[in-house]
Amino acid sequence: MFLVSLFWPLILFSSEPLTVFQKATYLEGLLENMSIVQSGLPYTSQDCKGQPLSGICFNTEFGHQECPNGFLLQTDLHIEGARFFDVDVHSQTTMVARRLSGLAGPYELTKISLLAPHERENIQLPLSTRVIKDLRVSPHAKLALLASLGKKLYVLSTETNNTIVTYDLPTAAWSCTWDLNNSNYVYAGLQNGMVLEFDLRQTLRPVESMIGLTSNPIHTVLSLSADFAVNSGIRSVLTASSVGLCHWNFGCSEEKSFLIPESMNEGVCISLAYGPKCGDIVASFRPRVETAGVNLSPSLSTPSASLLGQGVQGSHVLYKRVGSAQRYHKLRSTSASVNDIRLPKSAVVDRVNLKSLYAAGDEVTGDLVLQQLPCLVDVQRLKSRKCVRDVKYSQILNSELLSCLSEDTLQLFSSKMS
Template sequence: MADPDYLAYLSFLTERRISPSGLSEYLHAEDGDDEMDIDFIGMPPSDGPNSASVARSSQESVDIDDSAVESDNVVVVEDEDEDGSNERRNYNNSEGGEMSSSKDNKDEEEKVDAEEELNRDEIDGLICPICFEAWSSGGDHRVCCLPCGHIYGLACIKKWLQGRGSGKCPQCKKKCSMKSIRVLYASRIVALDVKLQKKVRSLEAKCSSFKEKSDDLSAKRVEWRKKEADLCMEVHYLKERTRHLEGLLESAQSRPLGSSMARWGCRGEAGLGDDVEQEFHQQGSSISFMLQKDIQVDGARIFDVDTSSQILIIARRLSGMGTMNVLTKMSLIPSHEKEDIHLPVGFKAVKDLRVSPHARIVLLASLGKKLSVVSTQSNNTVLTYDLQAAAWSCSWDLSNSHYIYAGLQNGMVVQFDMRQTMRPVESITGLTDSPIHTVHSLSADSTVSCGVKGVLTASSVGLCHWDFGRSGGRPYLIPESENQGVCISLAYGPSRDDIVASFRPKIEFSGDLTISQPTLSASTSISGEGVRGSHVLYKRVGGRYEKLGATCANVSGIRLPKSAIVDGVSQNPLFASADEVTSELDYLAAWPRIHCNYSQLNSSEVQVGI
């Protein structure tokens, strides 16, 4: 806080508009060491209310006694006090001639309007302490200093020294002369306030800290809003599921006992084998499924499920300029986020795709004579093998995470060890040159010698068993699979060694090269794509395969569809396949009794039931 007396002095000058233009002279009186040096700085205008009664020339110096001090309003510059500083005090003599006390000056200061107050800290270093006007970088009022270091305007300090015989600094009273004046070449002189700088740095640090906290809170707010949206979607999904389950419960309670039993069977169908007349039916309550969400995926060809990461791995073929093959990872958790893995340029169409049960990697069989291993964690191709022919199918070894298998277009099956990247471990030629469209690694069998790995494959001729690691071993057909028709799909359940193969009727040619297929005329679907076929159930017991039965089905007459055996849904495994006539998904349960529930599938779109 500025000195109250000094502020009163500044207020005095402001009220009387004293400036260098009104500066008339400097008067000095020295009456010995015990008397006070009094300087008259500036004369009030002649028309002011407190005009001076006597004017003196600028070069004149006179002695002022006490009566002169009491008769007029004057500004007094006092010598140094005990602290060595030079205080300016404002003595205001009223009509009675009484000096105002320090307390009165404080009261007067509080009455001054805030807009007219001048802060000493703000003007120090910017103006001349003699005339209180800003100094300049050139001219008569340019900035200069005395040997003691105090700074003044050149014209003012010259007049000061010329008007005083002793030649002292106005502030510290050290002796000096005209020759000791030094001109300063500076555009602006400002006294640096160290305390203010420290305060500014402290405030800047606080502002920076507040900004970091604000940014952190903004990021958390965005994250919380995203979590809130996900939770709202999950709540909506759970509400819909609850309503559906309540509807199913009401429907089940309203049905009479035994109405959920379904009877499947086809008796005497040509081309389905001798045992197809065996009937299967479900006993007990049915298992129902609800299609919860349809997700359209452009260019999707084949997919597999990574249950550990809860994602789908979808092989896609993007059309347009330069056909591109990509893998798409899609989360099974709402909001079903997607991420593409771009395969190398020139990568041909993916024919088969299998997710590893041991790690987050995917095995790809492509028509470009390549067998590739892709990491779904880093989205990079880890390993690629060159093959003799186009790969139609692939599989991971169930008992050893390093071994992989590929079924080729020429009827061969090859085994690779991922620790050996140069060549396959073993290659076995098939019974025919028909493409191997499905390969499954079989679970370990205690009846088989150590080191021998069993593989089950499917081609158009039927099911075939292969033993890798047995010298001189040859594949052999599974009994009663060659006379069921054309094998188009194979599903395997390793938990119980359950096998379901799908067949369609064979097309027979007569001697005159005309196509005769009498069994198709009565069973061909309205769309012309579905035909009457069968699903045949096998059981692997030890080293033997047993046929448990078959059921009729509407299968594709052109494509090679995929089917699967799903464990863990109910007490017994479920077999899932597509009905090509009704465009529905068939869920068959209860071995050997089979029951079917339907969930509508639009054949024009690729849909995923979540």
């Protein structure tokens, strides 16, 4: 009865009639959660406590219905050609990677003040940058990391807007990230499945290069918290490609990388998010395309504006790391409406004194959906501008900031920290 009551608001608060696809998705999610309970997996009402479900908001405009501890829309920012972004908590600004003059135009960065959003500053990039595939602001200092198809990895100062270091890569970069535990290390995921580790104190070449276990492009690379390191000095990252998830260990001579078996049969992995504090790992998948017995994964190339795709039934899957053996366990999954072409970003909302959430776009309704972890039950739906491209969560001063990039609009949602 508890699970049923959680799904009723999907119908009660909906501002538009549900499609047959939506109804099927919700019912399948309900049946899946009920089967989890019956299977004896650790799923109890306590999993969903600590986050007030009495104020659930579904398909509502903010301000029209109270949603305790929920996120409220603060502002909509029009940013033409926006592709990726990240939040610089040190400077209280947002860095946005934009493509100018349509699909063939060059890229530039736009820096926007979070205190005065009308204040913007454009940062020109070299023409050799080509398509930007990832943008990450350092959690340690006023620096930004750019991965591009131009076989370059850039380190920029968000304070002076100057490029500090440019690394040449053997092939195009699809993703990048900063080490969470050491400000000197950064990582790049490449188109051929390789992962490179760089030390900012060495500007010529990577300090370690690992050949991929597959040749699939690595569209997401995330640094793992040091709390999970087995031995001192080991730096671990988690990556995602169309095949699934892979764990990598840098700075060690033993097992350096392994595929996570639990993720290889879920479909095509299109998104990966991680909460360093809560330790939650959530990956999103879409179905594989099979023709005459041959498995054909959808293309991972960047689609044109006329090929934004459509919603298909996929899934969000929650994983946890188990013990000191650096192994992963699939806890549960839920049905989701995902895009059949694009690779949208998602985020784990690592909240203070509240249950963590998973934030991802719904390709059918266009909402940014917040699901409570670990139960993966919808607790809030935020109206976006369709086709969610990128989502970031950050904590600034005494507020939580949830930023969502959809088309040419960056929406800023906030919630006061408890």
